[in-house]
Amino acid sequence: MSTIKEVAQxxxxxVATVSRVINKDPAVRPATRDKVMNAxxxxxxxxxxxxxxxxxxxxxKILVLIPSISNQFYSKIIRAMExxxxxxxxxxxxxxxxxxxxxxRRYIDMLxxxxxxxxxxxxxxLSAAQMDELASGFPVVQCSEYIEGSNTDMVVIxxxxxxxxxxxxxxxxxxKRVAYMGSQVRYSSGIRRERGYRKAVTEAGGKADERFVFxxxxxxxxxxxxxxxxxxxxxxxxxxxxxxxxxxAIGCINRLISExxxxxxxVSVMGFDDTSIAKVFCPxxxxxxxxxxxxxxxxxxLLIDRIRNGVHKASGGKxxxxxxPHDLVIRNTTI
Amino acid sequence: MSTIKEVAQxxxxxVATVSRVINKDPAVRPATRDKVMNAxxxxxxxxxxxxxxxxxxxxxKILVLIPSISNQFYSKIIRAMExxxxxxxxxxxxxxxxxxxxxxRRYIDMLxxxxxxxxxxxxxxLSAAQMDELASGFPVVQCSEYIEGSNTDMVVIxxxxxxxxxxxxxxxxxxKRVAYMGSQVRYSSGIRRERGYRKAVTEAGGKADERFVFxxxxxxxxxxxxxxxxxxxxxxxxxxxxxxxxxxAIGCINRLISExxxxxxxVSVMGFDDTSIAKVFCPxxxxxxxxxxxxxxxxxxLLIDRIRNGVHKASGGKxxxxxxPHDLVIRNTTI
DNA sequence: TGTCCGTATGTAATCGATTACATCGCGGAG
DNA sequence: CTCCGCGATGTAATCGATTACATACGGACA
Numbered sequence: 001m002s003t004i005k006e007v008a009q010x011x012x013x014x015v016a017t018v019s020r021v022i023n024k025d026p027a028v029r030p031a032t033r034d035k036v037m038n039a040x041x042x043x044x045x046x047x048x049x050x051x052x053x054x055x056x057x058x059x060x061k062i063l064v065l066i067p068s069i070s071n072q073f074y075s076k077i078i079r080a081m082e083x084x085x086x087x088x089x090x091x092x093x094x095x096x097x098x099x100x101x102x103x104x105r106r107y108i109d110m111l112x113x114x115x116x117x118x119x120x121x122x123x124x125x126l127s128a129a130q131m132d133e134l135a136s137g138f139p140v141v142q143c144s145e146y147i148e149g150s151n152t153d154m155v156v157i158x159x160x161x162x163x164x165x166x167x168x169x170x171x172x173x174x175x176k177r178v179a180y181m182g183s184q185v186r187y188s189s190g191i192r193r194e195r196g197y198r199k200a201v202t203e204a205g206g207k208a209d210e211r212f213v214f215x216x217x218x219x220x221x222x223x224x225x226x227x228x229x230x231x232x233x234x235x236x237x238x239x240x241x242x243x244x245x246x247x248x249a250i251g252c253i254n255r256l257i258s259e260x261x262x263x264x265x266x267v268s269v270m271g272f273d274d275t276s277i278a279k280v281f282c283p284x285x286x287x288x289x290x291x292x293x294x295x296x297x298x299x300x301x302l303l304i305d306r307i308r309n310g311v312h313k314a315s316g317g318k319x320x321x322x323x324x325p326h327d328l329v330i331r332n333t334t335i
Numbered sequence: 336m337s338t339i340k341e342v343a344q345x346x347x348x349x350v351a352t353v354s355r356v357i358n359k360d361p362a363v364r365p366a367t368r369d370k371v372m373n374a375x376x377x378x379x380x381x382x383x384x385x386x387x388x389x390x391x392x393x394x395x396k397i398l399v400l401i402p403s404i405s406n407q408f409y410s411k412i413i414r415a416m417e418x419x420x421x422x423x424x425x426x427x428x429x430x431x432x433x434x435x436x437x438x439x440r441r442y443i444d445m446l447x448x449x450x451x452x453x454x455x456x457x458x459x460x461l462s463a464a465q466m467d468e469l470a471s472g473f474p475v476v477q478c479s480e481y482i483e484g485s486n487t488d489m490v491v492i493x494x495x496x497x498x499x500x501x502x503x504x505x506x507x508x509x510x511k512r513v514a515y516m517g518s519q520v521r522y523s524s525g526i527r528r529e530r531g532y533r534k535a536v537t538e539a540g541g542k543a544d545e546r547f548v549f550x551x552x553x554x555x556x557x558x559x560x561x562x563x564x565x566x567x568x569x570x571x572x573x574x575x576x577x578x579x580x581x582x583x584a585i586g587c588i589n590r591l592i593s594e595x596x597x598x599x600x601x602v603s604v605m606g607f608d609d610t611s612i613a614k615v616f617c618p619x620x621x622x623x624x625x626x627x628x629x630x631x632x633x634x635x636x637l638l639i640d641r642i643r644n645g646v647h648k649a650s651g652g653k654x655x656x657x658x659x660p661h662d663l664v665i666r667n668t669t670i
Numbered sequence: 671t672g673t674c675c676g677t678a679t680g681t682a683a684t685c686g687a688t689t690a691c692a693t694c695g696c697g698g699a700g
Numbered sequence: 701c702t703c704c705g706c707g708a709t710g711t712a713a714t715c716g717a718t719t720a721c722a723t724a725c726g727g728a729c730a
Contacts, residue, residue, distance in 0.1 A: 001472070003716060014680045019718060029678065049448035050394075051717030054385040054685050059450075069413065069429070070611070075405040082431065091441060094404070094429040096417065106426060113384035114686095115394075115450075137336070220615040247612075254617035276405070277582075280555040282589035338686060349710045354688060364708065386686030390715050 002043040011039035022047060053114070061091045062303055063116040065107055067123055067185075068096050071218055072275040073245070073292075074122060077143070080296025081120065088304050090117070099185055101125040111138050118303045121145070123187050139306035139314075143299040144290075145188045153306065153315075155299045155322045159189045162288050162326040163196030163242070166270055169328060170240045171204045173335065175268065177238035179212035181226045181248050193244050193272070212238055216248075223251025231259055239267055240334070246271035246278045249285055253333060268334035283332035291324050298322055337378040346374035357382060388449070396426045397638055398451040400442055402458055402520075403431050406553055407610040408580070408627075409457060412478070415631025416455065423639050425452070434520055436460040446473050453638045456480070458522050474641035474649075478634040479625075480523045488641065488650075490634045490657045494524045497623050497661040498531030498577070501605055504663060505575045506539045508670065510603065512573035514547035516561045516583050528579050528607070547573055551583075558586025566594055574602055575669070581606035581613045584620055588668060603669035618667035626659050633657055 004022075008015040013036060020028045021036040028036075039045075053059045062085060066074050078094065085092045093116065097104040104125055110116050111134075118139035124131060128149035134140055135152040142154040170178050180197045183190045198208045214229055216222035223243065230237060230252075243249040249271030253263050263269055263283065271278055274289030302322075306314045339357075343350040348371060355363045356371040363371075374380075388394045397420060401409050417427045428451065432439040439460055446454050446469075453474035459466060463484035469475055470487040477489040505513050515532045518525045533543045549564055551557035558578065565572060565587075578584040584606030588598050598604055598618065606613055609624030637657075641649040 004718095005716080015717080016681080016719075017679060020679090023718080027678065032678080046444070046447045048389070048716050049445075049450055050385050050389040051685090051715075054383070054389055054687085054716080055718045057685075059385075061450075068410070069404040070407065070410040072405065072407075075403070078404065078431075079433075082433075086438070091445070092430065094431070095427065096413075096429070098414075098417075103421070109381070110384075110426070112381045115384055115396075220612045224615050250612070251615050254615055258617045277555045277585070280559050280586050280589055282593045339688095340686080350687080351689075351711080352709060355709085358688080362708065367708080383686050386715090387688070388715095389686080389717085390688045392715075 001048075002045045004045070004047065007036065007039045007043055007045050010043060011035045057114065058117055058307075059115060060089055061093055061116045062118045062120065062300070062307075063107065063110055064092060064094045064120045065097055065104065065122060065124070066094065067099050069094070071245070072247070072277070073273045075275075076292040077296035077299075080293040081300040084297050084300035085304070088300075090304060097123075097125075099123070099125065108134065111140075117307045120299050120303055126150075135311070137311065139303055139311055141299050141303045141306070143295060148188060148191075151319055153302045153320045155295050155302065155324065156189075157290050157295075157324050157326045159192035160196035160199070162272075162290075163193035163244070164200045165196075165326070165328060166272075166288050167197050167200035167242050168204070170242065170268060170270065170334065171200060173240075173268075175238065175240040177201075177206060177209065177212065177240075179214065179230060179238045179241045180208070181214045181216070181223065181230075181241060181243040181252060183218055183244060184215045185217065190244055197242060218245045218247055220247050220251035220254075223248035223253075224255040225251075227252040227255035227259075231256070231261070241267060241269045243270060244272045246273050246275045246285060246287055249287070249333070250277065250281060253281075253283075253285075264333050264335045270334055274329055278329075279331070286331045286334040287329050289327045289329050291327075294324055298324075336383075337380045339380070339382065342371065342374045342378055342380050345378060346370045392449065393452055393642070394450060395424055396428055396451045397453045397455065397635070397642075398442065398445055399427060399429045399455045400432055400439065400457060400459070401429065402434050404429070406580070407582070407612070408479075408608045410610075411627040412631035412634075415628040416635040419632050419635035420639070423635075425635075425639060432458075432460075434458070434460065443469065446475075452642045455634050455638055461485075470646070472646065474638055474646055476634050476638045476641070478630060483523060483526075486654055488637045488655045490630050490637065490659065491524075492625050492630075492659050492661045494527035495531035495534070497607075497625075498528035498579070499535045500531075500661070500663060501607075501623050502532050502535035502577050503539070505577065505603060505605065505669065506535060508603075510573065510575040512536075512541060512544065512547065512575075514549065514565060514573045514576045515543070516549045516551070516558065516565075516576060516578040516587060518553055518579060519550045520552070525579055532577060553580045553582055555582050555586035555589075558583035558588075559590040560586075562587040562590035562594075566591070566596070576602060576604045578605060579607045581608050581610045581620060581622055584622070584668070585612065585616060588616075588618075588620075599668050599670045605669055609664055613664075614666070621666045621669040622664050624662045624664050626662075629659055633659075 004015050004018050008018045021033050082092045095107045111119050121142045123145040128147050131147050131150040140152050146154045201208045214226040216226050249269050253269050271285045271287035274287045278285040278287045339350050339353050343353045356368050420427045430442045445451050456477045458480040463482050466482050466485040475487050481489050536543045549561040551561050584604050588604050606620045606622035609622045613620040613622045
């Protein structure tokens with residue numbers, strides 16, 4: 001690989017001039033520019049960004065940290081982030097933590113060691129203090145998930161209220177009891193949704209029956225397994241199930257149907273996220289939708305603002321916690 | 336942010352010594368090491384990797400380029416890559432091209448400008464010549480998809496044969512005709528699968544009826560839309576459908592069922608990839624499985640080998656094209 | 671013609687690390 | 701007692717770029 005020095009030599013100018021040409025400095029004579037451009041083409045030279053970034057102390061890249069790409073939910077959000085980022089001249093990198101704190105640490109290091117300019121967190125295993133400390137030195141935004149007690153910019157929905165609304169709706173529709181299917185990994189959103197679930201149940205005069213609070217993972221198979229447990233409960237089981245993801249709901253519904261239990265005839269099932277399959281699935285899934293594009297757009301904007309204006313000065317130093325509205329989408333898996 | 340120089344000053348040693356401590360050079364006295372460690376902790380110093388990488392000319396990061404994370408197929412493959420990479424001390428970054436050549440170019444620049452050490456391509460919009468040129472200077476592996484006529488390391492399955500096997504199986508089971516549902520975006524794997532489809536149909540004495548070759552996108556809704564077109568074909572439509580992805584198959588099946596068409600009673604539907612939902616879905620989906628973990632593992636190994644041993648010297652300079660076996664997984668959407 | 675000024679380019683410091691080589695002090699061998 | 705070698709540390713070059721500052725040149729003006 002050729003360097004700026006070789007180009008300079010080959011063009012018969014100094015490295016400074018080559019750098020000027022690369023950076024489109026108007027103060028270089030057309031004739032010189034041409035010479036340099038030729039040399040660049042000749043040697044098929046591309047600047048080493050490490051050198052540039054080292055000098056400029058910025059990289060124009062942002063990192064998005066998610067647990068896993070196998071969860072469809074992130075797809076639309078990240079797409080929106082990419083749109084904003086592209087407009088603003090930033091590249092978006094995605095890394096997966098698989099809820100492994102060590103992996104997370106390695107990727108956070110990319111920020112701390114200045115390989116990227118900022119991070120969007122979807123769930124983190126940091127403590128509130130650690131997160132706050134990171135955010136005090138680097139541009140950081142929490143998205144969808146957030147660490148309880150932490151103070152950073154964030155874009156979220158009111159998960160507790162969303163779950164409360166969903167479960168309340170089921171109860172109002174005449175279901176006496178509602179089962180809960182959540183995540184074993186205690187994502188903050190999961191905790192809040194469970195809280196909303198319990199609140200709705202309690203307020204309706206019942207109390208949450210621990211036999212009907214199931215935990216597994218976010219996947220289709222996870223939903224299937226929980227449906228299995230649910231079926232083992234015998235005939236006094238609830239007539240409605242609130243799942244905290246669409247994948248769970250689908251895994252669950254398929255299991256129920258294959259065991260001959262009619263959905264929604266015998267059991268109503270509700271999902272969460274309104275991912276692309278929810279509308280297409282048969283029966284179409286009743287679910288809680290989040291404004292995914294809006295979430296992604298805002299998160300990217302907040303982050304880039306912090307990057308551009310400095311961690312402490314952006315938005316006058318004030319934190320921004322944006323809570324976006326959720327929405328109940330009634331389809332055909334509930335009566 | 337503090338630098339190595341500040342740490343040196345604060346510890347009362349030279350930068351060289353600090354660097355030695357960071358890099359665990361055994362030749363530094365325990366007492367000095369402690370002084371330095373203290374200073375590091377005091378200043379909460381973290382090395383700037385740009386500086387290090389600039390000197391070392393490697394970054395220990397590999398980039399995985401995929402069209403979009405909304406396709407579940409990549410999930411398990413990338414997971415396997417992450418495992419290998421972690422063992423070998425590499426970080427995995429994922430970027431999405433959305434089939435936009437400009438976006439792809441920007442991410443390839445991360446390789447050319449030495450921000451990452453190598454790239455795994457899942458589909459690319461480069462020409463064969465461009466890909467070959469890139470591969471002649473940088474570590475590159477093509478995975479699942481590959482550009483026809485290009486010469487790089489690659490890990491793939493025999494898509495043509497896989498589709499041929501799948502469709503032949505349907506024909507042998509007594510289906511007189513088989514419809515094809517593929518991707519509008521002409522991924523190389525799609526082209527080869529279509530070729531395999533046509534070959535099977537032709538060999539069985541028929542010829543592919545263009546009315547029954549549908550193209551849309553890989554998504555659930557795409558499958559639904561094609562099912563709509565299929566239904567419009569009236570009563571002389573084929574009794575089996577071969578889809579080139581599980582999502583398509585699911586979207587398709589759901590649409591068929593909701594229109595009262597029994598699957599597999601009236602129509603058999605076959606998917607591709609054996610993603611996690613295929614087994615769980617009801618009815619469970621007959622599909623073509625690819626050894627995803629194996630694909631990911633091998634692709635990462637090939638790439639890291641090229642990175643470690645140099646583009647031209649790795650594997651004695653020979654290209655490695657690994658073709659892995661596929662497998663027909665018979666479940667309940669076909670008779 | 672001499673001074674001044676602006677334009678185009680070169681020189682060299684700099685970013686933050688690594689690392690080849692130099693240096694220093696100390697203990698053991700002769 | 702001197703010299704050698706080795707272990708521990710420092711000095712300075714280096715990676716590949718950017719950029720502040722210096723300089724050379726040429727033209728305008730008095």
